[in-house]
Amino acid sequence: MRDWEDRLLFLETMTGYIQDALYVIDKHGNELFYNNKIERFEPAHRQNMLAELLAVFKSGQPVLDKYQKYMTVDHREVHMLSSFVPIKRNGEIIAVCSINKNITEMANLLNKVIDLQGQLQHHTQTAKQSGTGATYTFSDILGTSSQIQAVIDKAKKAALGCAPVLLTGETGTGKELFAQSIHNYGQAAAEPFVAVNCAAIPETLLEGIIFGTVKGAFTGAENTPGLLEQAGGGTLFLDEVNSMSLVLQSKLLRALEEKRVRRLGDRKEIPIYCRIISATNVDCRTLLREGKMREDFYYRIAVVNLTIPPLRERSEDVLLLAENLLKRFNKIYGKRITSLAPEVASIFAAHKWPGNVRELYHVLEYAVSFGDNETVLTPNHLPDYLRNFYSPPQYFSPPANLPMSALPDILAATEKRLILNALALHKGNITKAAETLGIHRQNLQARMKKLNILKKVNFFEASSCESEF
Structure with a gap:
């Protein structure tokens, strides 16, 4: 099948499913194309539309969103917005298309x-x-x-x-x-x-x-x-x-x-x-x-x-906002949480708050609503995504009474654990992990290769990985 026939088939199929009525004529007023939505138009209205289309041939300018009203063959009043658009080839208008949107519904x-x-x-x-x-x-x-x-x-x-x-x-x-x-x-x-x-x-x-x-x-x-x-x-x-x-x-x-x-x-x-x-x-x-x-x-x-600045650019306001929101939610939920645990304050200070004040609002409403009779808001009250991401790393503690000959293995295992913790904290971001460890990115990559640490580290790997010993 030739290319133009394929295109015509695609056009006829697609326009049969759209809700707008389409009607295309050439400069002599001959119908070139129309979809099934146009068939319900009264003949008199199609004549009016033909006059509009021919007028666009003369002016060369499109007419957009023109309000029109007509009666269907089953005597329903229909209101629509019609646009008349010239179709050009090599600068010459070869056809004009009418696009009619039913606004009655x-x-x-x-x-x-x-x-x-x-x-x-x-x-x-x-x-x-x-x-x-x-x-x-x-x-x-x-x-x-x-x-x-x-x-x-x-x-x-x-x-x-x-x-x-x-x-x-x-x-x-x-x-x-x-x-x-x-x-x-x-x-x-x-x-x-x-x-x-x-x-x-x-x-x-x-x-x-x-x-x-x-x-x-x-x-x-x-x-x-x-x-x-x-x-x-x-x-x-x-x-x-x-x-x-x-x-x-x-x-x-x-x-x-x-x-x-x-x-x-x-x-x-x-x-x-x-x-x-x-x-x-x-x-x-x-x-x-x-x-x-x-x-x-x-x-x-x-x-x-x-x-208006995002919350991450005015981090000194976070605790003030949190204190105010705590008072509000205490009244709503009948709780008596009056302060933030130091760990929560640290999490709030470190978080970038992509949802800004609205996110802080929802975090504290969640925390207060799930509280019991506590007076201090702890990390356990926070949503999982916030608590898990900022949980302090569980650093490796070597067993006691190991022989001195085991020192290279202890150092290697400890270094690996520190690197895994940093990578887990930053979701595998090597640059940020290197900053946390206080070393250059290239240095971290070399150490990872030496210790056989995969580049993509699972977020929970640091907490689930067992000791080398």
Whole structure:
């Protein structure tokens, strides 16, 4: 079978399983290709689509996400977003493809999400005395290190203005804590604080949630204000803003620049007054280089850019945070653990905390919840992954009353045990093991070869390996 026939077979098979309706024509309006989803279109609507496709032949420009409505042969109303894309060969348009996404099925879910968002906002406003939905302040951000204090000072200055703020930091560093604190420290503290996680909501739903909808925009749509309106004169917090598509970035950029928003399906523009605080766990310079974030959008949302340091860069704050969390979990679980054993303090100081403050939170909640009547938190209370990794090595102790002639064997066995311990502690990382032993990497490799130690050492080998004697 020829190559073009294979490709056609692959194309027909794959497009038969996708949910979007595809329709391709040439410059004379002849049908070149369509999948089975297009067959349910009314003939009249296919004529309308044909006119759109031919218009793209003339303009040469794609038309993206155009809202359309049609009736199926069984009299169901369908709403969809259509894109018309020219297909070029050697610079000449040889065909135009229509890609039609059915958004009717998403309508009910969209309305449910918007309704739940409104209920949550109402509940938060009535539950909190301030009525804003922001409960944290700068006093809740613990830490005496110069790194965290510098960010707090900068955030307080930013809070007194109205410029958009971008919070950058690893997962678990407390970006929403800072966002709420900035809101509560500013002049709009009495206004609403509305938050949305951009990565947790499908793109097609997120647009309606942010901009709002009007009745009739699609089946089941109601007159619902978007988050930009719900925030009033307060703050809209866009968490994980880096997951927002380029198309939505462009639409949001326009709204922020013009200070006006248009609900989906509406022609009327509504003024907006809220401040935007965004957060990302990815360096935006990387996103800009990769073309995943619009440059103009970045400069709009990052007038003030605050980078929250990870916990490993402010290790002196770990014990202060641990002490505070212990008090909190003692109240929750009815325990009376008041201090950390020295071994636990050493483990906390040595750990790099890849999950940052959130990881410390979960470690201490685990430890306190499994405690009994102790007043001191010991390594036995810690999760297995933390306790096992930092357990002190069981160094070899040679038997007593050995003859002097056994000294070379004793030294060799002791050296092997020390090397195995170091390798086990660092999961086989030779460079780190050499640093622990106080020797160069090349020296360690030579000693390993001499003592017949494999390069890849099992993590538990040091504790399970028996004595040479």
